[in-house]
Amino acid sequence: xxxxxxxxxxxxxxxxxxxxxxxxxxxxxxxxxxxxxxxxxxxxxxxxxxxxxxxxxxxxxxxxxxxxxxxxxxxxxxxxxxxxxxxxxxxxxxxxxxxxxxxxxxxxxxxxxxxxxxxxxxxxxxxxxxxxxxxxxxxxxxxxxxxxxxxxxxxxxxxxxxxxxxxxxxxxxxxxxxxxxxxxxxxxxxxxxxxxxxxxxxxxxxxxxxxxxxxxxxxxxxxxxxxxxxxxxxxxxxxxxxxxxxxxxxxxxxxxxxxxxxxxxxxxxxxxxxxxxxxxxxxxxxxxxxxxxxxxxxxxxxxxxxxxxxxxxxxxxxxxxxxxxxxxxxxxxxxxxxxxxxxxxxxxxxxxxxxxxxxxxxxxxxxxxxxxxxxxxxxxxxxxxxx
Amino acid sequence: xxxxxxxxxxxxxxxxxxxxxxxxxxxxxxxxxxxxxxxxxxxxxxxxxxxxxxxxxxxxxxxxxxxxxxxxxxxxxxxxxxxxxxxxxxxxxxxxxxxxxxxxxxxxxxxxxxxxxxxxxxxxxxxxxxxxxxxxxxxxxxxxxxxxxxxxxxxxxxxxxxxxxxxxxxxxxxxxxxxxxxxxxxxxxxxxxxxxxxxxxxxxxxxxxxxxxxxxxxxxxxxxxxxxxxxxxxxxxxxxxxxxxxxxxxxxxxxxxxxxxxxxxxxxxxxxxxxxxxxxxxxxxxxxxxxxxxxx
Amino acid sequence: xxxxxxxxxxxxxxxxxxxxxxxxxxxxxxxxxxxxxxxxxxxxxxxxxxxxxxxxxxxxxxxxxxxxxxxxxxxxxxxxxxxxxxxxxxxxxxxxxxxxxxxxxxxxxxxxxxxxxxxxxxxxxxxxxxxxxxxxxxxxxxxxxxxxxxxxxxxxxxxxxxxxxxxxxxxxxxxxxxxxxxxxxxxxxxxxxxxxxxxxxxxxxxxxxxxxxxxxxxxxxxxxxxxxxxxxxxxxxxxxxxxxxxxxxxxxxxxxxxxxxxxxxxxxxxxxxxxxxxxxxxxxxxxxxxxxxxxxxxx
Numbered sequence: 003x004x005x006x007x008x009x010x011x012x013x014x015x016x017x018x019x020x021x022x023x024x025x026x027x028x029x030x031x032x033x034x035x036x037x038x039x040x041x042x043x044x045x046x047x048x049x050x051x052x053x054x055x056x057x058x059x060x061x062x063x064x065x066x067x068x069x070x071x072x073x074x075x076x077x078x079x080x081x082x083x084x085x086x087x088x089x090x091x092x093x094x095x096x097x098x099x100x101x102x103x104x105x106x107x108x109x110x111x112x113x114x115x116x117x118x119x120x121x122x123x124x125x126x127x128x129x130x131x132x133x134x135x136x137x138x139x140x141x142x143x144x145x146x147x148x149x150x151x152x153x154x155x156x157x158x159x160x161x162x163x164x165x166x167x168x169x170x171x172x173x174x175x176x177x178x179x180x181x182x183x184x185x186x187x188x189x190x191x192x193x194x195x196x197x198x199x200x201x202x203x204x205x206x207x208x209x210x211x212x213x214x215x216x217x218x219x220x221x222x223x224x225x226x227x228x229x230x231x232x233x234x235x236x237x238x239x240x241x242x243x244x245x246x247x248x249x250x251x252x253x254x255x256x257x258x259x260x261x262x263x264x265x266x267x268x269x270x271x272x273x274x275x276x277x278x279x280x281x282x283x284x285x286x287x288x289x290x291x292x293x294x295x296x297x298x299x300x301x302x303x304x305x306x307x308x309x310x311x312x313x314x315x316x317x318x319x320x321x322x323x324x325x326x327x328x329x330x331x332x333x334x335x336x337x338x339x340x341x342x343x344x345x346x347x348x349x350x351x352x353x354x355x356x357x358x359x360x361x362x363x364x365x366x367x368x369x370x371x372x373x374x375x376x377x378x379x380x381x382x383x384x385x386x387x388x389x
Numbered sequence: 390x391x392x393x394x395x396x397x398x399x400x401x402x403x404x405x406x407x408x409x410x411x412x413x414x415x416x417x418x419x420x421x422x423x424x425x426x427x428x429x430x431x432x433x434x435x436x437x438x439x440x441x442x443x444x445x446x447x448x449x450x451x452x453x454x455x456x457x458x459x460x461x462x463x464x465x466x467x468x469x470x471x472x473x474x475x476x477x478x479x480x481x482x483x484x485x486x487x488x489x490x491x492x493x494x495x496x497x498x499x500x501x502x503x504x505x506x507x508x509x510x511x512x513x514x515x516x517x518x519x520x521x522x523x524x525x526x527x528x529x530x531x532x533x534x535x536x537x538x539x540x541x542x543x544x545x546x547x548x549x550x551x552x553x554x555x556x557x558x559x560x561x562x563x564x565x566x567x568x569x570x571x572x573x574x575x576x577x578x579x580x581x582x583x584x585x586x587x588x589x590x591x592x593x594x595x596x597x598x599x600x601x602x603x604x605x606x607x608x609x610x611x612x613x614x615x616x617x618x619x620x621x622x623x624x625x626x627x628x629x630x631x632x633x634x635x636x637x638x639x640x641x642x643x644x645x646x647x648x649x650x651x652x653x654x655x656x657x658x659x660x661x662x663x664x665x666x667x668x669x670x671x672x673x674x675x676x677x678x679x680x681x682x683x684x685x
Numbered sequence: 686x687x688x689x690x691x692x693x694x695x696x697x698x699x700x701x702x703x704x705x706x707x708x709x710x711x712x713x714x715x716x717x718x719x720x721x722x723x724x725x726x727x728x729x730x731x732x733x734x735x736x737x738x739x740x741x742x743x744x745x746x747x748x749x750x751x752x753x754x755x756x757x758x759x760x761x762x763x764x765x766x767x768x769x770x771x772x773x774x775x776x777x778x779x780x781x782x783x784x785x786x787x788x789x790x791x792x793x794x795x796x797x798x799x800x801x802x803x804x805x806x807x808x809x810x811x812x813x814x815x816x817x818x819x820x821x822x823x824x825x826x827x828x829x830x831x832x833x834x835x836x837x838x839x840x841x842x843x844x845x846x847x848x849x850x851x852x853x854x855x856x857x858x859x860x861x862x863x864x865x866x867x868x869x870x871x872x873x874x875x876x877x878x879x880x881x882x883x884x885x886x887x888x889x890x891x892x893x894x895x896x897x898x899x900x901x902x903x904x905x906x907x908x909x910x911x912x913x914x915x916x917x918x919x920x921x922x923x924x925x926x927x928x929x930x931x932x933x934x935x936x937x938x939x940x941x942x943x944x945x946x947x948x949x950x951x952x953x954x955x956x957x958x959x960x961x962x963x964x965x966x967x968x969x970x971x972x973x974x975x976x977x978x979x980x981x982x983x984x
Contacts, residue, residue, distance in 0.1 A: 038514060039506065039957060041908065044610045047515040080953045086909070087902040095712040112904040115822070119903055137822055137904070179657065179810055181906060184819035206814055207656035208807060209908070210616060215402035216652040219393060235516065239608045247525055247534045248398070265608060269518035306515070427792065429917075475969065487738070490792060495924050495968050498917060502961030510958070615913075619803070626796045657811060664804035671797045672785040 029076040030066050030332070032057075033096035034106035037113070040084025044235060046109040048263070048309035049132055052316035053077070053106055055296075055303055056324075066324065069331035078102055086112035093120040103332050107319060109312075111135040111182070114146070121145040127338040129322045131315035135185060143357040147341060149318050149350075151282050152311065154182070156365040158189030161230075161256065162197040164278075164367060164379045168254060168388055170227040172200040176217055176241075177232035179206050183258060186232050202226045211237060214244045221250060228254040235260045239269065246273050254278060254388075261370065264306035274370050276389055281310035282366040283318075283350045284377045286385040292321075292349045310368055310375055318348040351383070397531045399648050405537050407644020408544035409599055411637045413617055414624030415551060416596035420468075422568035422631030423588040425486045426476065426493040430501035431621050432614030434464055434593050438600020439609040440508060443517045452521060453601050454539060464597025465590035471500065472589045480585065501614070508611040517609040536605035543602055547595060548637055555633060564588055568631040623667050629677030639678065688849070695844055699837045706833055714829050718901075720942045721836040723922060725894050727934035728843035730919045732850060733887035735928030737880060738863035739787070742916045743798030746805050747775035747888035749911035751895025753809060756821045756905040764827065768835070768896045775892025776885050778805075783881040790866075799913065806911035813907055826900035835897055843890045848931040850883075859883055925967060927974035936975040 034053070037046040057075045065072035078100045082089035089108045096102045097120070107130045108117055114133035118141045121128045127145050130138075134152045165173065173194065177187045187204075194201055203224040205217060218241070221229055229252045231241050238260020245255075254276075260266055261279040283290075285297035296317055300308040308314060322341065330340035346353045352362050367379040369388060376386035393399070417431050441460045442453035453460075475496050479489065522535035555561035563584050566574040575581050599617075607613070624643055628635030643663070650662040670678045699721075706717035726744065734741050751771030758767045782801065789797050813819055826832075850856040858879045861869035870876050899905055918941070926937025944963055948956040 038509065039612065040914075041912075043509070043514040043612050044516045044608070047513050051515075080949070081957065086904055087898075090902070091712060091715040094715070098710055099712060112820075112902070112906060112909070115904045116902055135820070137820065140822055140824065176656070179814045179819070180908070181819035184814060184817070188817060205656050208660040208810065211651075211656065211659055212616075213402050213406050213647055213651075214656075215399060216393075216648060217656045219396070219398065219652075223393075236608055239518070243534065243606055244402075246523075247532050247537070249525070249527075249532055263516060265516045265518040269520055269608075270523075271520055273523070421792075427795075475965065479972075487791075490795075491740070491924055492968055492972060495921060496965055498921055499961040499964030499968070502964070503958055506955075506957040506961065510954070619799075622796050623800065626793060630792060657814070660807035661804065661811060664800050664807060667800045668797065668804055671789055671793055671800070675789040675793055677793070 027065075027071055027073045029074040030068060030104060031076050031078055031100065031102040032104045032106060033078045033093070033100055033102035035080045035082035035089045035092045035096075035108045035113075037084040037109045038081040042084040042110055045312065048312040049109050049316040050079075051300070051304050052308065052313040053320060055300055056317060056320040058303070059299065060324065067328040069328070082108060082113065086110075086116040089113045090116040090120050093117050097124050097126055104323060104327065106323070107131050107133075107316075111137065114138065114148075115141065118142070118146045125334055125338075127334060127341055129319040129326075129341060131319040132312050134182060138358060141358055144342075145338065146358060147322075147355045147360075148358050149322065149348075149353055149355075149360045149363070150315055151360060151363040151365045152280050153359075153365070154185040154189045157186055157280060158191075158193040159196075160365045160379065161190060161367070162193035162199060164388070165194075165199055165228055165254065166197045168228075170199060170254060172202050172226040173228045173230050174203040174221045174224045174226040174252075175201060175230045175232065176203075176205050176207060176214075176221065178209055178234050178237055180209055180234055183232040183234065186258060190230070190232075200226075207237070209234065209237065211240070214240050215248065218245050218248050218250055221245075222248060226252065228252050228256065230256045232258040233260050234258075235263055239266065242266070242270055242274065242277075246270070256367075259311070262310035262312075262368070262375070264309070267307070267370065275372065276369065278367050278369045278378065278388070279310075281314070281368040281375070282363055282377075282383075283310055283314035284368055284375055284385055286374055286376050287351075287383060288385075289383070290349055290351045292347070296349045314350060318350050318353065321348045322346045322353060394649065394652060397529075399652060401531060401533060401537075401541075403644045403648040404641070405541045405644070406647055407641035408541050408548065409603060409640075410620055410624050410643045411548055411640025412544045412595055412599040412602075413621045414628065414636045414640045415548065415633065416592040416594075416599070417621040418625045418628070418631060418633055418636045419564070419588045419592035421625065422633070423564060424476065424480060424493075424585055425489045426497070427490050428497050429494060429618055430497040430504060430614075431596060432616060432618035433501050433504040434467065434596040434614075435600035435603065435617040436508065436609070436611065436614040437467070437504065438464060438597030439604035439607075439613065440512065440517070440600075440611075441597070442601035442604040443519060443609050446519050446521060453605065454543065457543065457598050457601060460597050460601045461594035465594040467597075468589040468593030469586065472586060475500075476589075477582075501618075505611050505614065512611065514611055517604075518607075519604075521605050534606075540602040540605065544599065547598065551591075551595065552634070552637070560584070560587065565633075568633075623663075627667065627670055627678045632677065635677065642678075691848055692845060695841050699841045703833060703837055707830065711829065714833055715901075716942065716946060718829065718833045718836050720938060721833065721840040722894055722898060723918070723938035723942060724840040724935055725836065725843040726891050726915075726919050727922045727926070727938050728840070728847040728931065729887045729890040731923050731928045731931075731934050732843075732847050733859075733883045734920075735923060735933070736851070736856060736859035736863060737883060739790070739880070739884075740795045740920065741798045741884075741887075742795050742913075742920060743800075743802040744888070744891055744919055745911055745913060745915040746802040747779070747891035748895035748898070748915055749802075749806065749809075749907070750775045750778060751892035751897075752899035752905070752910035753895075753907065754892075755896040755899040756823065759821070759823050764900070768893050771896030772889040772893040775895070776889040779885040779888040780881065783884045784877075787877070787880045787884060799916065802911065802913065802916060806907060809911075810907045819906075821905040823900060823903055823905055826903070829901075832897055832900060836894070839890055839893055839897070844931050844935065846886075846890075847934070851930055855879065855882070921964070925964075925974055933974065940975060 036050050065074045080092045105128045111133040114130050130148045138148050177183045256278045261277050285294045325346050326340040330336035354362050368375050369378045377384050378388040420428050445456040446453050524535050526533050563579045567584050624639045625636045628639030651659050706714040754771040754774050858874040861874050922937035927933035948959045
């Protein structure tokens with residue numbers, strides 16, 4: 003399989019070289035850092051893959067349209083070792099010493115917040131993607147934008163609304179102690195109380211937990227209508243396997259992060275059927291004509307499904323950049339203006355920004371139904387009813 | 390509450406976890422005990438075992454359990470290679486244990502960085518997983534997933550076999566002699582070189598097997614190893630360094646602690662309890678909880 | 686060398702680094718900041734572990750505590766006060782745990798300090814969860830240039846401290862403990878008092894370093910600042926440089942930081958692999974560290 007990929011890449015490069023006109027423009031240098039090692043290394047590939055796919059597609063189509071001139075994309079990237087401060091340092095390097103033309107975003111909230119400072123200092127516009135925290139609202143608007151709608155203060159109320167509509171009267175919650183889970187827990191608890199949904203159990207657990215049998219036994223005996231596991235990827239895996247072993251039954255099962263990872267479905271197959279999770283994109287939404295082609299191209303290139311959250315967001319951010327550059331070129335001021343005021347057609351439908359945030363895409367949830375991941379909430383973009 | 394504590398479900402979970410900890414600890418103990426090498430790349434061997442099992446299953450479709458001997462051989466080969474390339478000469482110099490510990494710490498730190506990043510480069514850091522033996526068997530209240538039963542069974546068989554081997558064979562006696570007194574072992578005519586080679590190969594071999602077993606139930610990634618490095622050091626320190634039987638007991642103890650501490654107190658306190666017990670145990674018994682008061 | 690000469694030489698080197706950082710631009714300023722950080726950390730570590738032979742794999746705790754103090758008090762206290770507070774908290778913590786911990790020796794001590802660091806990390810994680818404070822934002826921190834100046838001051842202080850103590854009666858006592866603890870006791874070295882004092886002293890500057898480094902990032906998370914990598918890197922640098930005197934840690938830090946930058950420049954993709962390989966080759970070909978390499982007499 004790897005050999006086939008390598009062959010594909012070689013062939014692609016060869017063809018690209020042949021197709022390149024003699025008077026080719028200089029390539030556009032695009033920089034980013036990625037957590038290739040360290041704490042977040044497992045999460046980052048789904049984002050970097052989307053970048054690679056975007057680069058391949060744009061170059062295959064003749065290059066990035068810069069004010070009407072097509073130029074090839076060349077990446078300059080570094081490993082930030084999952085250290086947000088190092089990421090900021092390397093973005094300085096990308097701007098001052100590598101002299102890149104454009105920037106893509108690093109992985110995760112802490113990195114985005116650090117890089118935001120660099121963007122501000124140099125007046126260099128960056129379209130963010132995989133940051134999801136109420137903290138992004140504290141960032142000075144102007145040079146960074148966040149297309150995500152997966153922000154805890156919106157997730158809590160939406161989740162409570164979905165549960166209420168599904169007739170859920172009581173829930174059991176377990177939550178990782180790491181920031182994203184805890185932020186969600188706070189807003190979710192408040193929203194559940196407001197919606198008069200009883201919380202039968204609410205427990206936290208540390209990130210390095212290696213067995214959840216006691217926790218799940220407790221959830222089982224609590225017997226709530228819905229179980230909400232505010233997980234990170236590694237513990238999502240542990241939870242799912244052991245909930246299955248113990249036969250944890252509930253009308254609705256929600257997990258925060260994890261089920262949108264390709265390996266999750268590979269490991270659990272039909273057992274993951276019905277699990278609801280956080281994501282605002284699905285290839286099943288036919289109102290977004292670019293969604294399915296992206297999904298197919300990703301699967302063809304990487305032999306796995308894109309992450310419904312991270313890969314989609316990363317690709318969206320690249321699409322937004324593409325469209326802004328086509329209009330405004332590489333001049334920073336023009337580009338900033340174009341991103342801040344433009345309307346973009348992405349795999350996730352239309353995106354527009356107000357301040358640092360995407361004001362169009364609603365906060366949403368998806369559910370694995372058979373072989374497809376369907377959007378089940380909110381109704382405005384749902385592709386299938388909640389099961 | 391009491392019925393939960395006494396439930397066979399918790400005991401099963403503790404046994405699965407404990408047996409894997411014991412196996413990984415045993416691998417480390419063989420290497421540390423005979424050679425005084427502080428192998429902080431130990432968890433990375435677990436990772437390589439897990440990756441081998443993943444690729445074996447993905448490419449051939451056969452059960453990774455069938456590939457265990459092959460995976461063990463791979464682990465052994467890596468151990469042998471590292472021994473010949475890095476440690477043979479160092480060990481032959483007759484340095485004092487403190488110098489060997491310091492150097493091996495540094496060497497294995499480098500080795501760990503290389504193994505992780507080469508793996509990430511070859512296979513990307515994308516988390517991997519596969520479905521195998523995932524039917525759930527129920528006996529009364531007890532539910533067990535097939536792959537967890539397999540992991541438990543394989544590790545218990547392997548642990549027993551290793552114990553018997555170290556206890557009953559001449560080679561086992563030589564290994565234990567080397568652990569207890571390096572110089573004396575040389576004087577009484579034990580072929581130290583041979584014992585070291587077999588010890589490192591066996592140590593790495595069982596560790597790779599533990600990784601393969603883990604891959605059936607956990608996410609496999611190039612950076613998963615560090616957790617197991619820590620766990621294995623906790624195990625062999627609790628059991629007393631170089632104390633094979635003590636280490637195995639400590640592995641199971643850690644499994645029990647992990648499950649019952651969470652049940653009795655809370656999941657949130659899990660890591661505090663584990664490290665708290667560990668720190669307390671060493672402070673109270675500086676030669677290891679199960680150590681035999683041997684002067685280190 | 687006379688103390689005055691040493692002070693002048695070290696301060697001159699630090700000033701040179703500072704102006705080098707200013708001249709070379711923002712990226713290199715941070716590289717110099719990191720170098721100064723590692724020198725401050727390794728000198729402090731060597732003050733205890735190098736002299737006594739008790740290898741601590743838990744100095745990330747001091748760094749983490751300092752950073753935690755900074756993140757907690759950032760909006761409450763003036764920054765110039767929080768930095769020493771970070772050092773004091775780290776030192777106090779070391780004092781409290783010193784007696785029981787220092788009874789343990791050899792590899793048991795190594796892993797014990799590591800376990801202790803993890804314990805503190807998870808306790809603070811639980812405290813933050815209970816307070817509903819899973820992450821903190823530190824907007825409006827001083828700029829890199831200021832942080833660099835402070836960090837260089839700490840690096841100079843740590844180097845001088847290590848140098849002076851190495852020459853003092855206290856230092857000779859610590860070395861005696863490393864050679865043979867029982868013998869040291871019989872010749873009248875107050876071993877417990879010395880060990881505890883050195884242990885606590887070796888965590889004060891790392892606490893201050895942690896407090897300053899927390900300001901480098903606008904986002905604070907407990908898991909980041911208690912990273913075991915910090916402890917491992919400190920030990921690696923000192924073993925590379927040698928711990929016999931105050932030169933070793935400086936050379937070890939300089940070597941690893943320079944190597945990392947060179948390799949990153951040459952090949953961002955393979956940089957960590959090359960770094961790991963270099964480390965292995967280094968130990969094989971120069972087992973006694975950089976100081977050993979310099980002192981090897983021509984035959």
